[in-house]
Amino acid sequence: MKLYDYELSGNCYKIRLMLSILRVGYETQTIDFYPGAEHKSDWFLEINPLGQLPVIEDEGRVLRDAQAILTYLAVKHDNSSQWYPASEPARLGEVAQWLAFADGITGTASAARLHDGLFYDLDVEAARKGAHRLFRILDEHLWFAEQQGQDWICSGDHPTIADIACFPYVALSEEGGISRQDYPAIRRWMDRVKRIRGFVGMSGVFPASPAADGSAQTAA
Amino acid sequence: MTIDLSQWHPIASSSDLPLRHVYQAQLHGREFAVWRADDQYVNVWENRCLHRGVRLSVGLNDGKELKCLYHGWRYSNRSAGCTYIPAHPADAPARTICNRTYPGVEEKGLVWSAVDPAGDFELPEVLKGCDPLVLRPIPLNAAPGLALSRLADLKLEGGTSRQIASTGSYSHLAFDGLDLPELVLFVQPVDAHRCVLRGVLKAVPADPAGTLRQFNTALNRLRTLIEAAAAEAPAPEPIAVDFRPIDEELASMPEISRSGPKAELRVTVARKWETSEGVAAFRLEPLSGALPTFQPGAHIDVHLPNGMARQYSITNGPGEGGHYTIAVKREPDSRGGSECLHNAVQTGDVLAISAPRNNFPLRRDAVKVTLVAGGIGITPMLAMARALDAQGIAFELHYFAQSKAHLSFPELLNELGDSVVTHLGLNPAETSAKLNEILADYGFARHLYICGPGPMLEATRDVAAKQGWPDEAVHFEYFKNTQEIDDSSTFEVALARSAMTLQVPAGKTILEVLQENGIEAPSSCEQGACGTCLATVIEGEPDHQDVYLTPTEKAAGDKIITCVSRSKSNRLVLDI
Incomplete structure (x- = not known):
């Protein structure tokens, strides 16, 4: 399997994180996203006419869109069907709902980061405001989940691809000037994600300390 | 608002502080890193x-540090003193390197703090004796004073809210027509234009989960009202925070410390037992x-x-700051x-002790560490x-x-599991053979x-040298x-620094001569x-008679x- 990859992209990181957790080997082809804008080059537009990362090539197929790739990888490589609970309608509905929410986070928190870090010309105040609106919703959701003894975004005892889809641009939000001080339940959930076995970081996303029971990475 | x-x-809920997490709080513009140790x-x-x-709120809480x-x-937990600096692995950080701390008191499901408290924490009268249910905190973008003035606007469906009392930091509300406990709603002043509403119900209601939802909805609506009101006026500037300038002591050349053993602390013997x-x-x-902060390897002077x-x-283990245990x-x-x-x-006696001093620091830039303790030598090895x-x-x-009965602190040794290997009742020849086994595999970054x-x-050092351990790996x-x-x-x-020349006669130490002359x-x-x-030699040839320096350092x-070493040359120039 090949991943068209850019190290600083949170959406590419989602895929690297999922592959690491699922212990799937892969090769990467680095795309010069910035400043080269290689993802808008003719040869890349043939692979993905949307001109976006990430894209994978697997067994002769080409698949684009981070959330779609997460779905594909989970169903293909997770025999326990925990990461993508295909046979549980209620939980699967929740997963789909929060995958769409993750796209919302990309449209706001990631946009603000592109403005601050890679000099994109966009309305950064609107992007930050939109991210805060989503973070308030996510924080409230996670706080009440904790009250019911639930650790993850979707119900059940196991994380799903919704956690992986939402995590990167939440974790990178401060690079777009979006503080997480007002979202303590999000901050605690981030620690839990970082303790999933197989977790890897990226530039700007660091590991958590070992859990109190001594294991470096507990869940999953 | 003054x-x-x-x-x-209140700056956090107790539930905001699970183990191994660092919470980010703020009070009057000052940011706090708040963490619960194990x-x-x-x-x-x-x-x-x-x-x-x-x-530090992005730092790692390992339960102890x-x-x-x-x-x-x-x-370190409790003292906030620095215990280790990776860039200086062989050195013990100075005790003066210590974070600024604020008081923290956990009571009624909340964590309370103050920037500059006048006295000890006292629970607000209104919360005394209650069995509380803490609501989900609601951060809002509005001045604390504005929020306080609008707390009585909290509406719950099916009833009316009635303000029983209001102070400069909370409002006490009751809900007529609803079977709900009274609410104390605190406003945590985060900054000039930001605050957090922290609600405490004075009793646990019949349906806690439903009630938490009910109040969360009502508080969200109140937030919308208050934030809309706040948006009508320009937001005030954030509170300018003066970071405490670095201590004079840290910023200047340290004074040479007072002569002789120190006795700056008073402690009580809380427990004495035969370990x-x-x-x-x-x-x-x-x-x-x-x-004060200690580091593994540190000792104290005990005045008897x-x-x-x-x-x-x-x-002590890391972060164990409430006591020093010695044997x-x-x-x-x-x-x-x-x-x-x-x-x-x-037990109960008061003793004078010095603050901890660390002349035996522990490097962490090691792939594996071998600790060898003989008898009571277990004490620094345990830390x-x-x-x-x-x-x-x-x-x-x-x-x-000598025997199993001679193993000190067995309960702590058990906690360390298989990493502890005991060797009981060996004679010198057997000890030497065992040490040869233990020290056989020197490798890179072993200490x-x-x-x-x-x-x-001496035997251990000899074996280590013969097995190829370099001097700098043997402590x-x-x-x-x-x-x-x-x-x-x-x-x-x-x-050199004091511009004095002194004569050291036979029968007196350098240290004694220094002290007699007011140094x-x-x-x-x-x-x-x-x-x-220890002093630094600028010129001259020392006549080493101590057992502290390694052969390499002596050479x-x-x-x-x-206190014991002298000079082979007629003149010794010291950096004092």
């Missing part, structure tokens, strides 16, 4: 690493306040009722220190083993003792620490210097074992232990 920095406010102590620190100013994410500086055959353990607790001062290693072996032939501690000192265990660095603790009786220590601490001191030489000592020179054991009186000739 700001009263002495006022206590011993449940709640630390409230300025959210800024002393080194490069990085937020908080590690800054940037350069790995470690700060193994002939070994008494003492748990020393402060009479008031907190104890019989007028003697003796050095004992601290056995003393009964030595009938000794100079009287151990007899006095065993016989005269009892080291517990730090290595907590920090996930591979280690083995080899503990040589060896030894503490034990003189002959065993040791003697109990005492058993070498015969030759003090027959006479020479001149020039003190303040610290010392502790005064027999060439502990390293406290380099740029350091001297002034």
Whole structure:
């Protein structure tokens, strides 16, 4: 399997994180996203006419869109069907709902980061405001989940691809000037994600300390 | 609204502080890193690493210490003192490197703090005696004063809210027509234009989960109202926070410390017990306040009722800041220190001790650490083993003792599991053979620490040298210097910084001559074992008679232990 990859992209990181957790080997082809804008080059537009990362090539197929790739990888490589609970309608509905929410986070928190870090010309105040609106919703959701003894975004005892889809641009939000001080339940959930076995970081996303029971990475 | 920095406010819910997490709080513009240690102590620190100013709220809580994410500086639970600086692995950080702390009190499901408290925390009268349910906190972008003035607008469907009382920090509300407990709604002043609503129900309602939802909805609506009102006026500037300037002590050249052993702390013997055959353990607790930061390998001077001062290693694990625990072996032939501690000192007694001093620092830039303890030499090794265990660095603790009954602190050894290997009742030849086994596999970034009786220590160092351990990988601490001191030489000592030249006659030490001439020179054991009186040699050839410096350090000739060592040259120039 090949991943068209850019190290600083949170959406590419989602895929690297999922592959690491699922212990799937892969090769990467680095795309010069910035400043080269290689993802808008003719040869890349043939692979993905949307001109976006990430894209994978697997067994002769080409698949684009981070959330779609997460779905594909989970169903293909997770025999326990925990990461993508295909046979549980209620939980699967929740997963789909929060995958769409993750796209919302990309449209706001990631946009603000592109403005601050890679000099994109966009309305950064609107992007930050939109991210805060989503973070308030996510924080409230996670706080009440904790009250019911639930650790993850979707119900059940196991994380799903919704956690992986939402995590990167939440974790990178401060690079777009979006503080997480007002979202303590999000901050605690981030620690839990970082303790999933197989977790890897990226530039700007660091590991958590070992859990109190001594294991470096507990869940999953 | 005038700001009263002495006022206590809730800054977090208890549930915001799970183990191994760092919470980010703010009060009157000051940011806090708030973390619960494994011993449940709640630390409230300025959210800024002393080194490069990085937020400690992104740091790592390992249950005992908080590690800054940037350069790995470690700060201890409770004292907030720095215990380790990775860029200086062989050095013990100065005790003055300590984060700014704020008070933290956990009561009624909330964590309370104040920027500059006038006195101890007192729970607001309105919460006394209640069995509370803490609501989900609601942060809002509005001035605290504005929020306070609008709290009575909280509406619950099906009833009316009635304000019983209102103060400068909370509103006390009841809900007529609803079967709900009274609500105390606090406003945490985060900054000029930001606050957090922290609600506490004075009793646990019949349906806690439903009630939490019900109030969350009502508080969200109140937030919308207040934020809309706040948006009508321009937001005030954030509170300008003055970071405390760095201490004069840290910013300038340190003073040479006062002469002789120190006795700046008073402690009480909270517990005295026989931890193994002939070994008494003492748990020393402060009479008031907190104890200074210690590091693994550190010792304290203990001043005894019989007028003697003796050095004992601290056995504590990392972050264990509420006490120092030491152990003393009964030595009938000794100079009287151990007899006095065993016989005269009892639980409840008050002792004078020095702050911890670390002349035996533990490097963490090791792939594996081998600790060798002989008898009572277990004490510093135990502190080291517990730090290595907590920090996930591979280690083995080899503990040589006469018998099982002679193993001190068995309960702590058990916690360390398979990393502890005991060797019981071996004679010198068997000990030597065992050491050859233990030290057979020297490799890159391995370090060896030894503490034990003189002959065993010598044997271990010999074996290590023969097995190819380089000098800089072998660290040791003697109990005492058993070498015969030759003090027959006479020479001149020039003190470069003090611009003085002194004569050292036969029968007197450099340290004594310094002290007689009004030079303040610290010392502790005064027999060439502990390293406290170390001075830098600028010129001249030292005549080393101590057991503190390694052969390499002695050969380099740029350091001297002034309480026993002398000069081979007629003149010695010291950096004092």
